[in-house]
Amino acid sequence: MRRSMLGRLAVAACSLSLLAAFAPAAGAAQDEAAGGHHRSYKKVGYFTQWGVYGRDFQVQDLEANGxxxxxxxxxxxxxxxxxxxxxxxxxxPGEADAWADYVRPLDAENSVDGVADTWDQPLAGNFNQLRELKAKHPGLKVxxxxxxxxxxxxxxxxxxxxASRKAFVQSCIDLYIKGNLPQDGTRGGAGAAAxxxxGIxxxxxxxxxxxxxDTKFRPEDKRNFTELVKEFRTQLDAYARGQKRKSPxxxxxxxxxxxxxxxxxxEVRRIMRDLDFVTLQGYDFHVSGESTxxxxxxxxxxxxxxxxxxVDAWRERGAPAHKLVVGMPFYGQGWTGVSGGGDGMGQPATGPAPATWAAGYEDYKALKKLADSGTYQVHRDRRGGHAWLFDGTTLWTYDDPxxxxxxxxxxxxxxxxxxxFWSLDADTADGELMTAVDRGLRGR
Structure with missing residues (x-):
C-alpha cells in the first residue's frame, strides 16, 4: 500500500522522545483578532487514489454523503x-497509477454528473470526477x-x-497545473487535465x-526545502499571472x-511567507507497533x-496561527492482547489489533460499528480530549464526533x-465526521 499514513506509523514510533507540554502560544489572541472570528476556516480532506479499489470509495461518494x-x-x-x-x-505498480488517475472509465452510477464516460474522452478516472465535482461546487479547491x-x-x-529545484517544479506544474498528461490510448494529452x-x-x-x-535525507534539506517552497511559489505565481487567473x-x-x-x-518563519497554510500532523502520536x-x-x-x-511548537518557531490547519484522524490505532485490567489505556499489549485493511489500522466507519455493538465500551479522557474503545482484550484509540x-x-x-482529515474514505456513508467538523467550526 503506497500510503503515507500507514508508513507514518513507523516514523512516529521511531521519534517518540518525550514532549513537554508547552504553555499556550502568547500570540494566539492577537492572531485571532487579526484573522477575525468570522473568517472562513479551511476544511481539507485527503482523497486517496487507491481507495477506489478495495474500499470502493469514488469521488461521487463525496457528493452522495454530503x-x-x-x-x-x-x-x-x-x-x-x-x-x-x-x-x-x-x-x-507501486509507483504510479494513471489508470485510477485519468484512464479508468466511470459508469453513470459512479459519476458525479450522472453521465457515463465515453471511450474517447481525453480525461476520465478520478481527475475527471474531481473536475465534475468542482463544477457542482465552484468554491471547492483541489x-x-x-x-x-x-x-x-x-x-x-x-x-x-x-537547477534541480527549477526542473522539478516545472515538471509538476506542467503535469498537474497545465494538465499535460502522458498519452494513454485515447486518454491524456496536452491540457487534458487543465x-x-x-495548487500543490x-x-x-x-x-x-x-x-x-528508502527515503534519502540530508542536513542541507532544511535550507533546500525553503528554497523549494520559494521556487514553487515563484513559478505558480508566474503561471497564474500569465493566465490572468483571478486567484493565485x-x-x-x-x-x-x-x-x-x-x-x-x-525554517519555519521563512517557509510560512510562501505557503498559504500548513497542515499539522495531529495523529500517530502513538502507534499500534508499540508494546503499550x-x-x-x-x-x-x-x-x-x-x-x-x-500547535505550540509551530507557533513558538514563528508560524502564524491562522496558517496552521490541524490534522485529525478518520481512523484508529489498535492493539490486541491487552493485559493489566482497567480501561486498557497505558497497558501492555501483544501486538496490533486485527483489522480490515492492515493490522492496527481501522477506518472510523468500522470502529463506529464496534462502538455500537455493545461489545466494546467507549472510554474518554475529557481533560486530554481523546477517546478509545476497549473490550477487555482489544483497544482502539480514535476520534469520534x-x-x-x-x-x-x-x-x-x-x-x-x-x-x-486523513482520509475521506474512512468516514461513514452519511459523512458523520465531516459533518461534526463542519458544525464545530461554525460554532454549532
Missing part, C-alpha cells in the same frame, strides 16, 4: 517524484499532494540544487530527518509533530505528543486556520 458541500479543499493523494527529480505518472510516506523517496535529490488542480501540497516526509527506509494557485505543506523533526527540516497502548491523537497530553503541543467537537472548539478559540 462532504463535497462542506469541504474547502481536497488533497489528492498522491503524486510521485521520479529518480530524475520530476513529477510523473504512468502505470507502474490540490495535488506530492510525496506521502512511500513516495517521498527522491524529494531530497529533487530539491538539492537551484483546470483540475488549484508538499508532503515530503521528512526533510532533514528519517522517513521511509495555492501552495501548502504537511508538517510533523516532533520538535526534533521540525528543527531538522523547516496509548493515545494517538489527544488534544492535550502532559509530557507527551498532543495537538496542543504541536464528540472528540472532533472539542478540537474544532480549540481551533476557534486559538484562531487557527481550520481542520484537515
Amino acid at each position: 462532504s463535497a458541500g462542506k469541504l474547502t479543499h481536497i488533497n489528492y493523494a498522491f503524486g510521485n517524484v521520479s529518480a530524475e527529480g520530476k513529477c510523473f505518472t504512468g502505470n507502474v 490540490l495535488i499532494s506530492l510525496g506521502g510516506w512511500s513516495w517521498s523517496t527522491h524529494f531530497s535529490d529533487a530539491a538539492l540544487t537551484p 483546470g483540475v488542480f488549484d 501540497d508538499l508532503d515530503w516526509e521528512w526533510p532533514g530527518s528519517a522517513g521511509d527506509t 494557485y495555492e501552495l501548502t505543506a504537511f508538517v510533523p509533530t516532533a520538535p526534533a523533526k521540525i528543527d531538522a527540516g523547516f 497502548t496509548a493515545q494517538q491523537s489527544a488534544l492535550y497530553a502532559r509530557g507527551d505528543f498532543s495537538v496542543d503541543g504541536t 464528540q472528540v472532533l467537537r472539542a478540537k474544532t472548539g480549540y481551533i476557534r478559540e486559538h484562531g487557527l486556520g481550520g481542520a484537515m
Whole structure:
C-alpha cells in the first residue's frame, strides 16, 4: 500500500522522545483578532487514489454523503517524484497509477454528473470526477499532494540544487497545473487535465530527518526545502499571472509533530511567507507497533505528543496561527492482547489489533460499528480530549464526533486556520465526521 499514513506509523514510533507540554502560544489572541472570528476556516480532506479499489470509495461518494458541500479543499493523494527529480505518472505498480488517475472509465452510477464516460474522452478516472465535482461546487479547491510516506523517496535529490529545484517544479506544474498528461490510448494529452488542480501540497516526509527506509535525507534539506517552497511559489505565481487567473494557485505543506523533526527540516518563519497554510500532523502520536497502548491523537497530553503541543511548537518557531490547519484522524490505532485490567489505556499489549485493511489500522466507519455493538465500551479522557474503545482484550484509540467537537472548539478559540482529515474514505456513508467538523467550526 503506497500510503503515507500507514508508513507514518513507523516514523512516529521511531521519534517518540518525550514532549513537554508547552504553555499556550502568547500570540494566539492577537492572531485571532487579526484573522477575525468570522473568517472562513479551511476544511481539507485527503482523497486517496487507491481507495477506489478495495474500499470502493469514488469521488461521487463525496457528493452522495454530503462532504463535497462542506469541504474547502481536497488533497489528492498522491503524486510521485521520479529518480530524475520530476513529477510523473504512468502505470507502474507501486509507483504510479494513471489508470485510477485519468484512464479508468466511470459508469453513470459512479459519476458525479450522472453521465457515463465515453471511450474517447481525453480525461476520465478520478481527475475527471474531481473536475465534475468542482463544477457542482465552484468554491471547492483541489490540490495535488506530492510525496506521502512511500513516495517521498527522491524529494531530497529533487530539491538539492537551484537547477534541480527549477526542473522539478516545472515538471509538476506542467503535469498537474497545465494538465499535460502522458498519452494513454485515447486518454491524456496536452491540457487534458487543465483546470483540475488549484495548487500543490508538499508532503515530503521528512526533510532533514528519517522517513521511509528508502527515503534519502540530508542536513542541507532544511535550507533546500525553503528554497523549494520559494521556487514553487515563484513559478505558480508566474503561471497564474500569465493566465490572468483571478486567484493565485495555492501552495501548502504537511508538517510533523516532533520538535526534533521540525528543527531538522523547516525554517519555519521563512517557509510560512510562501505557503498559504500548513497542515499539522495531529495523529500517530502513538502507534499500534508499540508494546503499550496509548493515545494517538489527544488534544492535550502532559509530557507527551498532543495537538496542543504541536500547535505550540509551530507557533513558538514563528508560524502564524491562522496558517496552521490541524490534522485529525478518520481512523484508529489498535492493539490486541491487552493485559493489566482497567480501561486498557497505558497497558501492555501483544501486538496490533486485527483489522480490515492492515493490522492496527481501522477506518472510523468500522470502529463506529464496534462502538455500537455493545461489545466494546467507549472510554474518554475529557481533560486530554481523546477517546478509545476497549473490550477487555482489544483497544482502539480514535476520534469520534464528540472528540472532533472539542478540537474544532480549540481551533476557534486559538484562531487557527481550520481542520484537515486523513482520509475521506474512512468516514461513514452519511459523512458523520465531516459533518461534526463542519458544525464545530461554525460554532454549532
